[in-house]
Amino acid sequence: MELNNSQLLRFTTAGSVDDGKSTLIGRLLYDSKSIFEDQLEAVESTSKQKGHAGVDLALFTDGLRDEREQGITIDVAYRYFTTPKRKFIIADTPGHIQYTRNMVTGASTANAAIILVDARHGVIEQTKRHAFIASLLNIPHVIVCINKMDLVDFKEDVYQKIINQFEEFASKMLIPDIRFIPISALLGDNVVNRSEHMDWYQGAPLLHTLETMHISSDINKVDARFPVQTVLRPQSKEFVDYRGYAGRMASGVLRVGDEICVLPSGFTSRIKGIDGAQGPLKECFAPQSVSITLEDDIDISRGDMIVRSNNQPEATQDLEVMLCWLNDKPARPRAKYTVMHTSNEQKAMIKEVIYKIDIHTLNRVSDDTELNMNDICKVKIRTTKPLMVDDYRENRTTGSIILIDDATNETVAAGMLV
């Protein structure tokens, strides 16, 4: 394979064994020739032992010992494949309700989500939950794969009916781009290769869709945000005065000569130079890791943010957040947590639970305010010092937080600013 300009696309797949999720991933890997001979041999021999007729594609995604024994995915597993057009990272997440937190984790970095619907059952509660999480995590592209079309005789009206069901409830959610593809993961129809059984479907197969969807606009290129990770001071003879602010562009574009403002201090200066991984740059954009030098000597440290003077995030100690509770121990009333936001860390307290989402009905519940594992709630959080935040819908990096329990050091919650 030659070096080329192909892009990286991260997608998540939510679903259970029954939806054919593992079979779909196995099919993608197998038909795109990403399976090695020794992996194939291992799966063939296990398929035989288990008495399956052909190769059980689902076995390619087998995980840890416990998961194999129970036949389910418990944790997020990452899988990789490459085609001549793109490199793909799959965050393979379990679909059951008790693993909502893992779905949220997998969705947090995804460009696209694949939601599987069993053609025989249509849209069920689980489908709505998956769509809700995709919408909550602001995944830019959702692909609804209507699977097991072979079991409904590849009928167009079944497909059309499910689209109607899906669109009806999804109209209330914020999903910018939804596509529907009728597939059979087991037989391979419309996964990598076009189906020979569904002439009525004019769209592209799944892989082609993933290879060609426009993702360059998934990152905010408007609001320049540069959270400082660390300061580089070589103090060598050659670079005696070098003071570089190292970090990764969260969004937007910064150029040499730009007038900038450092938050929270509010000091202003101009960009003197930008050092990228491949040498000096005239401009940098998300998600590049760079080191920025300024014209003036300003006191800047980790947790500060470099932005444009005329386009600044909101500095606030009072956050309204959609919070997903990730820990098996419920939130303690008035407990103190550490909030991590970009490279910034502050102590924080959950002041109020405004409502909880009933994950079955997706309705708001306001009389239940306990935060248990997998719960999704709207809360008010108060921090000891201001954070420089944006709305999560505008900016996934500067609009997201995690909470760490100081008593256990565990990551107990993930939040999206609203």
Next chain:
Amino acid sequence: MSKYYLNYLDELESEAIFILREVWAQFQNPVILFSGGKDSIVVTHLAKKAFYPSKIPFALMHVDTGHNFPETIKFRDDLIESLGARLIVGSVQESIDQGRVAEEKGKNATRNALQITTLLDAIEEHKVDCAIGGGRRDEEKARAKERFFSHRDDFGQWDPKNQRPELWNLFNGKYFEGEHFRAFPISNWTEMDVWNYILRENIEIPSLYFAHEREVIWRNNSWIPKSEYLVLDGKEEIVTRKVRFRTLGDITITGGIESDADTLEKIVQEVAAMRQTERGNRADDKRSETAMEDRKKQGYF
């Protein structure tokens, strides 16, 4: 207008640099676990970029089994000198001499599992709170669930069922006394990505990766190099073959493949056409279905 997106290698590079800087910012005494293999060489190369124009701020830690390819040790020492970095060596031989571990017996004996004790001892002795490794999620099924920031308890153990969730680009490196972390900046790279990157950056790697004439024996479906540690059974015979190695581990367990690929370009072409995983030639992974998972739980790399 220029295009505002990165190609996949640039994006992976940027992600790895971000992780390395995050490790430096969050930990007191991080080191790079350096095996002399291509993955730890790539991590070291990325660390150079992450802190340029400063020197790389991490010491390199090598767990020396004593069963090395001589080429690996020379490569390690040359690299240390050019970086001006500090080298920490944990010696498996010393662990054996001190009675901390016992050597395996027999023809298939290796020092692979013994490394765990030496590694954990070195981490404790040098008060390392984060060991940066070149592990990749595509290598093995247990690694597919590994985090970028991976917590180890005060016995150095990994608990795959109780890992901290990792969302967005927020990495929680908080720990209590006695615990430590492993960090994997190239988690999202595949073998192919690593080779393409080595080619693009023209990174120096040990000669063992290039096809060369070597005395070898045929064992467990690969060419095991002749060495002073090799115990032959009656039927095995030493022959000369043109081989190269896809991964580098101990000389006793690392199998070579027959190859003519003697340049980086040819290696990349060969890897692209490869139909076996790279760890297929590693005797340490062939012991059981869950060999890697079991070793990782105890504190392996």
